[in-house]
Amino acid sequence: MTKKEIVKTISEEIGLTQLKTKEIVQKTFDAIVETLVEDHRIELRNFGVFEVKKRAARKARNPRTGEKVSVPEKFVVTFKPGKEMEARVRELERRANEEREARERAEAEAKAAEMNGSLGHTAPAPPPPTPTPSEQTSYE
Numbered sequence: 001m002t003k004k005e006i007v008k009t010i011s012e013e014i015g016l017t018q019l020k021t022k023e024i025v026q027k028t029f030d031a032i033v034e035t036l037v038e039d040h041r042i043e044l045r046n047f048g049v050f051e052v053k054k055r056a057a058r059k060a061r062n063p064r065t066g067e068k069v070s071v072p073e074k075f076v077v078t079f080k081p082g083k084e085m086e087a088r089v090r091e092l093e094r095r096a097n098e099e100r101e102a103r104e105r106a107e108a109e110a111k112a113a114e115m116n117g118s119l120g121h122t123a124p125a126p127p128p129p130t131p132t133p134s135e136q137t138s139y140e
Contacts, residue, residue, distance in 0.1 A: 048081040
């Protein structure tokens with residue numbers, strides 16, 4: 001989703017113009033960045049925590065040439081989701097796993113049916129009905 005799509009969604013929900021909504025969204029993002037620069041941390045309840053951390057210098061390898069390179073230390077922004085977001089993402093993951101398992105079961109059943117059909121197997125015929133005593137004939 002892009003910022004433009006966020007603005008459009010919010011403006012439709014609250015009835016403001018997209019121009020005014022864009023200004024509010026941009027001011028919100030600016031406030032988050034400014035707080036990170038000044039305080040190195042911003043906590044948004046029920047959303048998560050953004051934090052500025054220092055990544056240590058390290059040795060790395062250029063994947064094209066294989067040459068070893070030195071990467072200097074730098075500041076990076078990290079994000080730790082809040083409990084509510086974490087729970088909703090876990091629910092998304094649980095549903096995706098259920099859908100994958102259902103798809104795998106259907107594929108396995110289809111493959112088994114195909115194997116039975118290609119081998120000339122059909123469902124077993126039901127046993128013939130047993131005659132009732134009135135239908136039985138005696139040869140006396």
